[in-house]
Amino acid sequence: MGATVITITSGKGGVGKTTATANLSAALAMKGKRVVAIDADIGLRNLDVVMGLENRIVYDLVNVVEGACRLRQALIKDKRIENLYMIPAAQSRDKNAIHPQDMIDVCDQLRPEFDFILIDSPAGIEQGFRNAVAPADRICIITTPEVSAVRDADRVVGLIEAEGKGPASLILNRLRPKMIQRGDMLDTADVLDVLAIELLGIVPEDETIIVSTNRGIPVVMENKSRAAQAFYNIAARLLGENVPIMELEEPSSSWLSKIAGLIRRS
Amino acid sequence: MTHSAVEKTSRVYVNIKGTSDGLVIHLGAGDWNTLLVALAEKLDQTPSFFRGGRVALNVGPRQLTASQLEVVGNLLSKFQISLWAVLSDSIETQRVAAEMGLETSLALSRAERLLGEKLSGPERVIADGEQAILLQRILRSGQSICHTGHVIIIGDVNPGAEIVAGGNVVVWGRLRGNVHAGSNGNDQAIVCALVLAPVLLRIAGYVARSPGREDSEAYEQSVVPEIAFVHNGQIVAEPWRAMEGLYPDWRTDLLRRAANTLSTWF
Numbered sequence: 001m002g003a004t005v006i007t008i009t010s011g012k013g014g015v016g017k018t019t020a021t022a023n024l025s026a027a028l029a030m031k032g033k034r035v036v037a038i039d040a041d042i043g044l045r046n047l048d049v050v051m052g053l054e055n056r057i058v059y060d061l062v063n064v065v066e067g068a069c070r071l072r073q074a075l076i077k078d079k080r081i082e083n084l085y086m087i088p089a090a091q092s093r094d095k096n097a098i099h100p101q102d103m104i105d106v107c108d109q110l111r112p113e114f115d116f117i118l119i120d121s122p123a124g125i126e127q128g129f130r131n132a133v134a135p136a137d138r139i140c141i142i143t144t145p146e147v148s149a150v151r152d153a154d155r156v157v158g159l160i161e162a163e164g165k166g167p168a169s170l171i172l173n174r175l176r177p178k179m180i181q182r183g184d185m186l187d188t189a190d191v192l193d194v195l196a197i198e199l200l201g202i203v204p205e206d207e208t209i210i211v212s213t214n215r216g217i218p219v220v221m222e223n224k225s226r227a228a229q230a231f232y233n234i235a236a237r238l239l240g241e242n243v244p245i246m247e248l249e250e251p252s253s254s255w256l257s258k259i260a261g262l263i264r265r266s
Numbered sequence: 267m268t269h270s271a272v273e274k275t276s277r278v279y280v281n282i283k284g285t286s287d288g289l290v291i292h293l294g295a296g297d298w299n300t301l302l303v304a305l306a307e308k309l310d311q312t313p314s315f316f317r318g319g320r321v322a323l324n325v326g327p328r329q330l331t332a333s334q335l336e337v338v339g340n341l342l343s344k345f346q347i348s349l350w351a352v353l354s355d356s357i358e359t360q361r362v363a364a365e366m367g368l369e370t371s372l373a374l375s376r377a378e379r380l381l382g383e384k385l386s387g388p389e390r391v392i393a394d395g396e397q398a399i400l401l402q403r404i405l406r407s408g409q410s411i412c413h414t415g416h417v418i419i420i421g422d423v424n425p426g427a428e429i430v431a432g433g434n435v436v437v438w439g440r441l442r443g444n445v446h447a448g449s450n451g452n453d454q455a456i457v458c459a460l461v462l463a464p465v466l467l468r469i470a471g472y473v474a475r476s477p478g479r480e481d482s483e484a485y486e487q488s489v490v491p492e493i494a495f496v497h498n499g500q501i502v503a504e505p506w507r508a509m510e511g512l513y514p515d516w517r518t519d520l521l522r523r524a525a526n527t528l529s530t531w532f
Contacts, residue, residue, distance in 0.1 A: 151407050154424050158406030162362060164331040194424055196404055 002111035003034075006118050006238065007136035008171075011152030013123030015144045016173040019209060019218075020231070021120035022050045026218040027235035029084035033115040036075065036085040038106070040132040041122040042097055045089035052216025053078060053086055062090035065102040071109050080221060085114075095127045100134030107135035116238075125159060133160065139168040140200060145175055145186040150194055157197060169200040171234060176205045177248040188245075201234035203227055204248050280304045282321075287372040289321040290353070298334065302341060309345045322351035322372060329356045335366060361401055364411055370399075371414065398433070405429070405443065414450075416527070425465060431455070434527060437462075444468075453496045456523060462492035462503055469494065474501040495523075 008021050018041075025037040039047035042062060048054045059074040064087070078084035087106075090097065107117055121132035133139065139160055143153040153170075160166050172191055179185035188202055206227035212219045219228040220235075226246075233243045279294030280301060293301050309316055323338060330352075339349045352363035352370060360370040398416035407426030411417055416433035427443035429435050434456050435447045441459035446468040448455025453470035467474045474494070491506040 151426050154407040155426065158409045161403075161406075162332040162365060162409075164333075194422075196422070 003036075003107075003114040003117045005107050005111075005135045005137045006116060006140060007121055007132050007138075008118065008140045008142060009121035009129060009132060009156060010123065010142045010149070011125060011156040012143070012149045015149050016142050016171075016203070017123070018047050018050050018120050019213060020140070020142050020171060020173065020203075021047060021118050022218045023220045023228070023231035024235050024238070025086070025116075025118045026051075026078075026081060026084060027220040027232050028116050028118075028238065029078070029081045030220065030232075031235060031239065032083070033239070034083040034113065035116045035118065036087065036110055036114050037118045037120065038087045039089035039120050040103065040128060041120060042089045042128065042131075043091065043094045044122065045091050047086065047120045048076075048088045049216060050213050051078065051086055051218060053088070054216070057088045060088045060090040061106070062093050062097045064106060065098045071106065095122065095131065098131055099127075100130050103131045104135045125156065129156075129159075133163065133165060136165060139165060140171055141168045141195070141197070142171040142173050143191065143195075144173050145180075145188075145191055147186070150186070150191055154195055157195060167197060169198040170195060171200050172202045174205045175202055175248055180248075199245065200237055201230060202246060202248065203230040203234075204246075280308055282308065285372075287322065289316070289319060290324055290372075291321050292324045292326070293328070294326060298328075302338065306341060309342075309347070313345055317346045320348045320350045322353060322369075323349060324353040325356075325359060327355045328359065330354070330359045330362060332362050332366060335362060335368075339366075357400065360399060361403075361411070364399075364413065365409055367412075371397075404439075407443075423459075423464075434458075454523065454526065456493055456495045458491065458493040458506070460491045461489050462494060463489070467494055467501060467503075469496050469501055472496050472499075472501045474503075 008017050008024070010017050021037055025035045029035045037047060037051070038061065039045050040061070041047070045060070048057060053076050056076045059069040061074065063069045064071050064074045074087050075085045076088065078086070103119075110117055117135075119132050119136065122128035141153050141156055143149045157166070157168055160168050170192070172188055175188070176185055180187045188199065192199060204226045206219070206225050208219055208225040209227050212222070219225055220231050222228065230246055233246060236243045279292070279296055281292040281294070283290050283292065291305065293305065321342065335352065342349050350369060351372060352359065352368050353372070354360055354363070354370070363370050398418055399411070399413050400418045400420070401411065402420040404421045405411065405419060405423045405427040407424050410428040410430070411419075412430045414432040416435070417429050417431040418436045418438075419429070420438045422439040423429060423437055423441045423443040423445070425442045428445070429443065430446045430449050432450045432452070433447070435445050435458075437459035439459070440461035441457070441464050442461075443464060444466045445457055445464050447457045448470040449468075451470050453472065455469050457467060457469065463476060465476050467476075492503045493506055494501055494503040
């Protein structure tokens with residue numbers, strides 16, 4: 001059985017691609033799967049920082065592609081979780097240092113030895129995005145409930161469909177239930193209304209993410225916060241488990257609150 | 267048909283024809299990659315004949331993705347030939363080609379030759395007998411459909427998407443992108459949609475802007491299908507149901523428009 005290649009992408013930057021990649025990789029490994037996370041953001045690498053593996057880097061993805069080292073040498077093993085590996089991006093080069101076919105080749109080499117290959121895509125829709133999407137078996141679009149992020153996500157869904165790579169599924173990140181109740185934030189239905197793709201999960205806004213990012217410990221490893229639970233649920237859904245979408249203390253009165261919001265605004 | 271004859275002999279079918287519209291490369295049935303190799307061989311026999319020219323590609327009923335078309339474009343550009351049009355019976359292929367900025371019919375070149383000048387932008391002409399294109403999908407942000415005839419979409423047109431049609435535009439869904447009907451200067455063109463909420467709506471040389479985002483949600487919930495047309499020098503949008511009261515001539519007007527539309531379709 002070969003690995004499933006999952007690319008996590010968004011179009012817009014700063015919506016949580018790297019955080020999601022780190023946490024989903026860790027969560028899948030905690031569920032006993034063999035996982036490798038690949039940072040495809042050449043020139044702006046930070047998956048290694050978020051996963052806390054920065055000080056272990058000797059070789060990177062560009063070294064592998066250019067034949068400067070063997071693939072195995074660039075694989076960094078996470079010592080905290082069994083079966084979790086990562087391949088870092090190069091920091092000194094740019095997106096044009098590798099090509100879509102290189103990513104396909106690297107993934108094909110990794111497939112026999114892993115269950116999941118997660119690719120952290122760079123922001124944008126240029127070469128870096130095309131590199132990240134080329135080997136994907138399935139694609140997760142991540143977005144925040146903001147009009148600009150949703151617009152970019154819509155663009156990316158279109159590009160993926162044109163490449164025949166679809167259908168993509170959606171992770172909605174950084175939801176703030178209180179703001180949604182006040183009618184000040186797009187809710188899940190609003191976002192799905194535009195994107196019209198399968199919802200893989202929603203992740204609430206959570207301060208522990210910032211702390212864990214700075215410490216280099218993905219939140220799922222400590223499994224205390226709401227966000228950790230949300231990522232764990234998404235990992236379960238990727239494994240085909242039927243886990244209901246998390247309730248974010250947003251009661252069914254959302255249409256009432258929306259009207260209240262409208263009244264307050266006018 | 268030639269196709270079935272070719273399949274029987276399982277011969278690769280590549281045919282380059284000079285027509286009144288310039289060179290047209292026909293790629294028939296058979297394995298796509300084999301066809302490309304055969305095409306390259308054919309071009310290689312008389313490279314100087316094609317150099318610097320432009321060709322149209324006829325792929326019959328074949329359904330192609332953006333990356334497949336890109337490969338053909340790259341192959342042709344290696345022989346210094348530019349690809350300007352893709353002809354196909356497959357709507358999907360037409361759509362992909364249109365999104366890549368390629369023409370999907372030879373009609374425009376014919377019109378240009380008749381007028382003896384190159385047309386661009388709003389001057390493009392609908393040739394007699396120009397067909398409507400029908401798309402059954404969501405038109406997403408960044409995607410654009412440019413067609414010299416009528417455009418019919420079954421699905422939503424999202425913000426950031428664009429339709430430019432020489433004729434009418436019909437959207438069986440929510441129209442929330444930009445739309446330009448009658449782009450050749452035809453101010454008899456109409457735009458209609460189940461939810462008519464475009465950011466920018468243009469008919470011929472007239473422009474109308476959406477009222478803004480503030481109350482768009484409330485608006486969309488109470489909305490009825492609408493039809494927009496030019497009346498007394500400005501664009502007006504009328505609810506489909508209430509047309510009789512608001513616009514006394516609607517019945518004769520619609521019949522006239524329908525007759526016009528039908529005469530261009532058949």
